[in-house]
Amino acid sequence: MKPRLLLGLVAALAVLAAAPLALDAYWIDVLNSVGLYALLALSLNVILGDAGLFNMGHAAFYAVGAYTTAILSTRLNLPVLWTLPLAGLAAALFAALVARPVIHLRGDYLLIVTIGMGEIVRIALVNDVFGLTGGANGIFGIPRPVLFGHRIRTPAEFYYLIWAFVLVTIFLFHRLERSRFGRALTYLREDPVAAEGSGVDTVSYKLAAFVLGAAWAGMAGTLFAAKMTIISPESFSFWESVVVFLMVILGGAGSIPGVILGAVLVVALPEAFRGFANARMLVFGLVMMVMMVFRTQGLWPLRRPRFRERDLPPARATEALSETAAGGVEAAR
Amino acid sequence: MSALLEVRDVTKRFGGLTAVNDVSFDVPQGSIVGLIGPNGAGKTTTFNLITGNYRADHGSVTFAGHALVGMKTHRIVKLGVARTFQNIRLFQQLTAVENVLSGRHCRTRAGVLGAMVRLPGHVREERAALQRALDEIEFVGLRERAMDLAKNLSYGDQRRLEIARALATDPKLVILDEPAGGMNEQETDQLVELIARIKARGITILLIEHDMSLVMRACEHVVVLEYGEKIAEGSPEAIQADPRVVEAYLGTEEV
Amino acid sequence: MEQLLLQLMNGLAVGGIYALIALGYTMVYGVLKLINFAHGDLFTYGGYLGLTLLTSFALQGRLGALGAIAVLTVMVMGLVGLMGVVLERAAYRPLRESPRLSAVVSALGGSIFLQNMLMLVYGARFQVYPEGLLPQTTIGLFGIQVPLVRILVVLASVVMMTALYLFVQKTKIGTAVRAAAIDQGAARLMGIDVNKVVSLVFLVGPALGGAAGLLVGLYYGQVNFTMGWTYGMKAFTAAILGGIGNIPGAMLGGFLLGVIEALGAAYLSVAWKDAIAFGVLILILIVRPTGLLGERVAEKV
Secondary structure, three states: OOHHHHHHHHHHHHHHHHHHHHOOHHHHHHHHHHHHHHHHHHHHHHHHHHOOOOOOOOHHHHHHHHHHHHHHHHHOOOOHHHHHHHHHHHHHHHHHHHHHHHOOOOHHHHHHHHHHHHHHHHHHHHOOHHHOOOHHHOEEOOOOOEEOOEEOOOHHHHHHHHHHHHHHHHHHHHHHHOOHHHHHHHHHHHOHHHHHHOOOOHHHHHHHHHHHHHHHHHHHHHHHHHHHOEEOHHHHOHHHHHHHHHHHHHHOOOOHHHHHHHHHHHHHHHHHOHHHHOOHHHHHHHHHHHHHHHOOOOOOOOOOOOOOHHHOOOOOOOHHHHHHHHHHHHHHO | OOOOEEEEEEEEEEOOEEEEEEEEEEEOOOOEEEEEOOOOOOHHHHHHHHHOOOOOOEEEEEEOOEEOOOOOHHHHHHHOEEEOOOOOOOOOOOEHHHHHHHHOHHHOOOOHHHHHHOOHHHHHHHHHHHHHHHHHHHHOOOHHHOOOEHHHOOHHHHHHHHHHHHHOOOOOEEEEEOOOOOOOHHHHHHHHHHHHHHHHOOOEEEEEOOOHHHHHHHOOEEEEEEOOEEEEEEOHHHHHHOHHHHHHHHOOOOO | OHHHHHHHHHHHHHHHHHHHHHHHHHHHHHHHOOOOOOHHHHHHHHHHHHHHHHHHOOHHHHHHHHHHHHHHHHHHHHHHHHHHHHHHHHHHHHHOOOOHHHHHHHHHHHHHHHHHHHHHHHOOOOEEOOOOOOOOOEEEEOOEEEEHHHHHHHHHHHHHHHHHHHHHHHOHHHHHHHHHHHOHHHHHHOOOOHHHHHHHHHHHHHHHHHHHHHHHHHHHOEEOOOHHHHHHHHHHHHHHHHOOOOHHHHHHHHHHHHHHHHHHHHHOOOOOHHHHHHHHHHHHHHHOOOOOOOOOOOOOO
């Protein structure tokens, strides 16, 4: 990694780690909000940015995760952090189930269907489906997470928990981008017919993108539930999905730093300019239109290509290819 | 001894139009077969039926003993049938290397977990895949342009890149849809030579072409379609002399 | 039985409103292959503008109920139609050549912008229409007492839809619209000014939507800034149900959805009423995406 980049990262991490010491509880909580939204944006980025699937029902996955944690911790007294993987799993299964029948739909139709699914989930939550979700009032009394015997309670403690999770997520997703899996998503986003013609199982990968994005949103839901101790369907409305969608588009679909920037801007700016808090959504709508006309790729877009010339090994003589052709499949294994 | 690819009585209808009607032909192992015919004859549709992009209404396609009709395209690719597209379907925003790398997808295995955890086995796999992609790029003569974006390549180079991508899938059969489309004479000569080198690797080739000189020089056997039906089949010389073929391309001679 | 018929009439009345809005979606989609998310909000503006115009100009007092409604309809349709044209120019025309996602996002942005503008100007609470504009009587139909308004609403919808259908089928401009919907490039080559056609579609579609908004305000007596969202989604479902891009389909879809929803709410559950529309939408897109009257379009490889 370039030394300048490394220095920048270290500096950023230092600032990140020191922030709670310099800010009051209100602003730490704002940063907590930014962190949670960053997780949501990163998870939606896998679906929307990497795979190019229009998903505007992402709040549903968030809800499934949050409610899983809420239900398991209040009814079965499971420790909150234990519910983290379970929430992710629940959201993943939910995504696998609902995405399968609609995965082949073309872009804007898929968008509509995801909106519909998001709404159905919200309505189901309000109607206290299976008698588990507590209806419009939601679920309260969610216990605090306990890490190595220490109960996480204050905004500052949540800050470290949430942002540690964010950093791990960034690390893993960055790796994913540069892997066979990440490339497959890129191929299917760029041209599904060509991808399929190159041997990529497009249906499976689209589903995988949904499942992965959902799992992460579900886990973000756990953190959200633990932080708020009360959750209700209002937090998982269509507008939440729109806001996360906006973060990804604004920052740059497919770009990890971009969507985090998007999350920061969308959450922190209204806080900084309290005056226009009421007109928040109005401004978002305007921004969406303006961005599309003037800067489709977002504020901090994807940097291509992912390889540099010096990463490439030297080419071998053509004779080597004839040998490879025969034993090629073995060598690649 | 059965041929590598056996197409039998394949038929495809689109609404009221029968695009391909009871077409049958063989592609023997190691050969170079050309599929020719006037525009709209059903050549690309036939290709699409073989590769699974369309599903045949009737008939069978057998590849190395496997029945292809009804199989998904990516599975057909994995079996060993690769293709290029008539209208060039490269990933225009990606580099040449990344394009060819997509061909290695079906021959590698790493999944989500492998990607996140970076097990040594998977790292090796990635490196080998990259190496192989570069080898194929070198094979088609595009090594200096490996880092260029596909959309910045010339038309002829893009066609060669598509071929490299197809070769990267370790195919037993390569299906080329108008590989010389848009090429000048010099590029076409290079293409003929490339096709010969592909055959030298033991790969069977089926191609659609309009450029008669390429067909004459490169193909060992030619199948002629017109209005969705096979009207002739044989060596390039025999086909050239066949009055039905001449008529199909030029219309009846007015005396 | 009486209950069933009443619910049916209710469903048809609501369905007629859905159909009017659905026509806007389907016409725009037919010509631009774009889902105009902001359409539902234009419909809402119809309801609000109607109220403002009614009270500001004291139309009821000056012209009586019938006259007021007539004038209002014309004014609202004109204004909302104009808004539609402006919206297209500002938010969609610059994106004609851009990838699909851009236009969709812009449409959504437009929807959010319009909806919140409305909220800021009028406030978040329901706004109530003055009373006495619509007759309160019931008439005997098939042996039961049906509120006259319901029949009038259905009638109004049918009249407007028929006018549109005749316009599209029988007039030269209407044919131009249909041509542009089938193949924009070919239409342009035939000398059709596609830009004008698009503007026309964005005038007529939203105008009908605005009229629907006015109808809602009159029928239900109140308007709210979120109604664009609910009605919009349902009208969109209706358009898909009938076959997106297909005008008779939008009409059929609208009435059908209205009836399904009314019967579902009456006999299954009121709480899940809104979910019914979404359920229908998802089901249709999975099972028969081209809708009841739509045609399949194959993709060339």
